[in-house]
Amino acid sequence: MSRFLKINPADNVAVAMSAAAAGEECMIDGATFKVAEDIPAGHKIALADLSEGENVVKYGFPIGHLLKSVQKGGLVDHNVLKTNLEGLQDYKYAPSFKPVEPSSVKATFKGYRRSDGQCGIRNELWIIPTVGCVNGVVQSLRDRFSAELSRYPAIDRIMAFPHNYGCSQLGDDHQNTRHILADMVHHPNAAGVLVVALGCENNQLSAFRELAGTVDESRIKFMECQKVSGDEVEYGLQLLRKIAEAAASDHRSDIPVSELKVGLKCGGSDGFSGITANPLLGRFSDWIVSQGGTTVLTEVPEMFGAETLLMARCKDESVFRKTVSLINDFKEYFIRNGQPIYENPSPGNKAGGISTLEEKSLGCTQKSGRSEVVDVLKYGERLKTKGLNLLSAPGNDLVASTALAAAGCQIVLFTTGRGTPFGTFVPTAKISTNSTLAASKPGWIDFNAGVIADGKSVAQTDDEFIDFVISAASGTPVANEKSGYGEIAIFKTGVTL
Numbered sequence: 353m354s355r356f357l358k359i360n361p362a363d364n365v366a367v368a369m370s371a372a373a374a375g376e377e378c379m380i381d382g383a384t385f386k387v388a389e390d391i392p393a394g395h396k397i398a399l400a401d402l403s404e405g406e407n408v409v410k411y412g413f414p415i416g417h418l419l420k421s422v423q424k425g426g427l428v429d430h431n432v433l434k435t436n437l438e439g440l441q442d443y444k445y446a447p448s449f450k451p452v453e454p455s456s457v458k459a460t461f462k463g464y465r466r467s468d469g470q471c472g473i474r475n476e477l478w479i480i481p482t483v484g485c486v487n488g489v490v491q492s493l494r495d496r497f498s499a500e501l502s503r504y505p506a507i508d509r510i511m512a513f514p515h516n517y518g519c520s521q522l523g524d525d526h527q528n529t530r531h532i533l534a535d536m537v538h539h540p541n542a543a544g545v546l547v548v549a550l551g552c553e554n555n556q557l558s559a560f561r562e563l564a565g566t567v568d569e570s571r572i573k574f575m576e577c578q579k580v581s582g583d584e585v586e587y588g589l590q591l592l593r594k595i596a597e598a599a600a601s602d603h604r605s606d607i608p609v610s611e612l613k614v615g616l617k618c619g620g621s622d623g624f625s626g627i628t629a630n631p632l633l634g635r636f637s638d639w640i641v642s643q644g645g646t647t648v649l650t651e652v653p654e655m656f657g658a659e660t661l662l663m664a665r666c667k668d669e670s671v672f673r674k675t676v677s678l679i680n681d682f683k684e685y686f687i688r689n690g691q692p693i694y695e696n697p698s699p700g701n702k703a704g705g706i707s708t709l710e711e712k713s714l715g716c717t718q719k720s721g722r723s724e725v726v727d728v729l730k731y732g733e734r735l736k737t738k739g740l741n742l743l744s745a746p747g748n749d750l751v752a753s754t755a756l757a758a759a760g761c762q763i764v765l766f767t768t769g770r771g772t773p774f775g776t777f778v779p780t781a782k783i784s785t786n787s788t789l790a791a792s793k794p795g796w797i798d799f800n801a802g803v804i805a806d807g808k809s810v811a812q813t814d815d816e817f818i819d820f821v822i823s824a825a826s827g828t829p830v831a832n833e834k835s836g837y838g839e840i841a842i843f844k845t846g847v848t849l
Contacts, residue, residue, distance in 0.1 A: 356380045356397060357627060357805075360412035365396040365428050367410075367623050367705070369805055372397070378425075388425035394623025394705030394769070394786070396428040408433055411626065411715070415657075416708035430697075430707040437657050437694045437709060440683055445672040449665040452723045455642040459818075462826035463607040463762075464540070467568050471611040472540035473762045473825045474779070475602050477510040477595060479546045479588075480536055482560055483518030483553035486577055490514060490548050493588045500589075504596040506603070507543055509833075513777060513840045519553040520849040530555055531732030532842050534564045535758035537572060538734075541778055543602055544571040544595035546588060551578030570598040604827065610644030612825060613735055615756030615764035615778075616719040617651065619749040621697070622769025623705025624785040626715025629767035629801035632783065634721035635814050636765070636821065641723045641739055648735070648761055649720045650743040650752050652682040653696060657710035658717040662742065667724045674728035678744055685845065696747070704769045719767065731843055735760040750841035753780055763824060771796050775832025777840055779824055782831060783817075798830045 356366040358380055366380050372391040377384055380399060391397050396410065402422045407414040416433045464472040477497070479490040494512035501510060513536070517529040533555075537545050549557040557576050564572075573591040577584040616633055618625060637647040649655075655662060659679045666672040686693045696709040706712050726739035732755070735741060745755035753764050753776040763778055769785040771793045781798040784790040790800035799820050804813055824830055832838065 358399065359410060359627065362409055362412045364399050364402060364409045366399055367627060368393050368395055368397060386425055388423050389427050391427050392705065396623070396705065396707070398422045398424055398426045398428050400424050402428070407436070410711060413710070413714055415711040415714065428707070429705070430702045433707040435657075435694050435708040435710060439693075440680060443660065443663055443676050445666070445669050446664055447666065447672075449722065449724050452638050452641045452721075454644065455639070459609040459643055459822065460606045461609060461612065461822050462604040463611070464543075464602055464604060465607065466540050468538075470538075470540035471607045471762070472542070473827070474541040475506060475508050475543040475599065476541060477507055477544055477546070477592060478536065478542045478777070479510070479512040479548060479592075480533055481514060481518070482533065482547060482549040482555045482557060484514065484516040485519065485550045485553065486548050487514035489577060489584055489588070492585050493546070493548070493592065496585065496589055497592050500593070504600065506599050506601065507596055510592075511777065511838050513838075515840055515842060517842055517844070518555040521554060522847055522849065525844050525846045525848075526554060528732055528844070529842050530560060530563055532754065532758045532840070534560065535732065535734055535760075536777065536840075537564045537567065539757070539760070539777075541762055543599035545573070546591055546595065547572070547574045548588065549574070549576045551576045571595055608644070609640065609822075610738070612640060612643075612763075613646040613648070613759075613761045614640055614821075615753065615759075615761035616647055616649050617749070617753055617756060617764055618654075618716055618719060618767040620700050620768045620770030620772055621704060621706055621712060621715060622701070622785055624802065624805055625706075625767060625769050626718055627785075628804045629769075629783045629785040630715050630718040632801045632804070632813065632817055633719040633765055633767060635810075636721075636817055637719065637740060638721035638723050639814075639818060641721070644738060646735060646738045646741065647720070647723075648729075648741045648743050648756055648759055649717070650745040650756055651716060651747040652678060652744055653686075654709075654713050654716040654747045655679065656683075656694060656696075656713055657708075658713035661717060662720065662725060665723070665725050667726050671725055671728060675725065675742060678728050678742060682744070700770050729759055731755060732758065734758075746843065748841070750774060750776060750839060751843050754840045754842065763821070765821070767801070773832065773835060773837060774839065775830075775837045777838055779830045780832050781821075781824060795835065796831055798824075
């Protein structure tokens with residue numbers, strides 16, 4: 353007999369925890385009835401006869417309306433379900449939350465205390481180009497210096513971050529590029545940074561240095577290739593050696609978890625995302641907040657349909673107004689470009705059992721737990737307030753993960769039901785929503801939340817997940833690091849000259 357989960361007492365659908373065949377008997381809430389058609393794992397089954405136009409309820413909230421009737425035991429998927437969302441909305445502040453209580457037991461991790469007071473969880477050398485024209489130079493520098501890395505045991509690894517921008521950009525695009533790269537210069541996971549410029553780009557090195565502000569000049573070096581006499585790669589290697597020597601005595605020490613800043617992200621969601629992995633991250637987020645630490649939720653288009661739940665948790669009306677702007681500004685972005693606001697979920701989401709944006713958003717926002725929202729950041733802004741923050745960025749995996757890291761997150765926790773190998777410029781740990789994915793892609797997945805669906809206790813899984821994150825923060829590499837993957841992607845909205 354197949355297992356189905358009714359998430360909320362108000363729901364009129366349940367989720368198949370394993371595939372169910374037509375004609376099979378099943379039991380939900382103690383009642384036995386027959387499956388009317390094949391139901392793939394992660395997909396929804398109707399718990400009663402549902403009429404055309406009737407709302408489908410999951411997580412206790414409507415997730416859309418039916419385009420045609422579905423009989424009891426029938427499949428409810430994207431072919432029969434349509435979003436209720438349309439246009440812009442007006443919002444009113446109606447706070448409804450209970451702040452997370454501070455923990456009396458304070459945890460620690462092994463990290464690096466930087467000269468500016470920040471704490472890193474890695475000790476890496478980064479090479480950052482100001483413009484795409486020098487991508488080849490930074491990659492050559494990375495490859496050449498990698499052969500010397502064994503001489504500097506305090507350095508974990510060297511990474512280069514090629515990108516296509518820094519010139520021929522206007523307005524917000526130009527500023528986005530400058531701010532993300534400047535954020536990287538100040539990131540505490542870097543033992544040191546070499547910034548490589550060409551010389552004639554829009555992102556002029558002199559102006560970029562001014563934007564970056566005060567830096568530790570023994571750890572942050574700048575090179576403008578057009579001003580280097582002779583071989584710029586050899587000159588860059590000399591600068592990297594100086595940075596590595598300055599970091600020679602770096603070591604890990606006990607750091608309070610209150611210094612952790614954790615990015616919360618999902619991608620390739622499926623019908624288990626809102627049942628296993630995303631709630632796991634939500635409980636972990638609340639734990640971090642109880643420790644005095646910081647978490648960040650982004651993917652604004654995947655808040656649509658669940659935004660009022662976040663607004664009700666804003667700590668005051670000022671944060672509420674910022675959240676309204678966060679949502680409406682992103683909707684206006686869709687409108688300016690002539691695109692439908694609610695064109696989501698993706699084909700992979702639909703194949704995994706997610707049918708509408710409301711359903712996706714209600715699952716997605718569970719990563720934020722139940723903590724109050726203390727601040728809202730614009731794209732490219734750095735964290736200022738401890739606690740749960742919201743950040744403006746799209747749902748695109750690499751763009752959003754880069755934005756989380758640029759905001760100051762030392763690690764990104766990424767839930768997935770479909771799997772992905774990528775990583776941004778900080779450790780990007782993958783948490784699978786189901787055990788099948790974890791078993792089939794051990795080189796991608798770092799932690800399996802699917803064990804919750806298999807019957808493992810939530811409390812035990814939560815404890816094991818806390819241990820996993822503390823271990824990763826203390827230096828244990830995650831899958832994308834083991835594979836050598838690490839990239840950046842910068843949000844682009846306008847004209848390229």
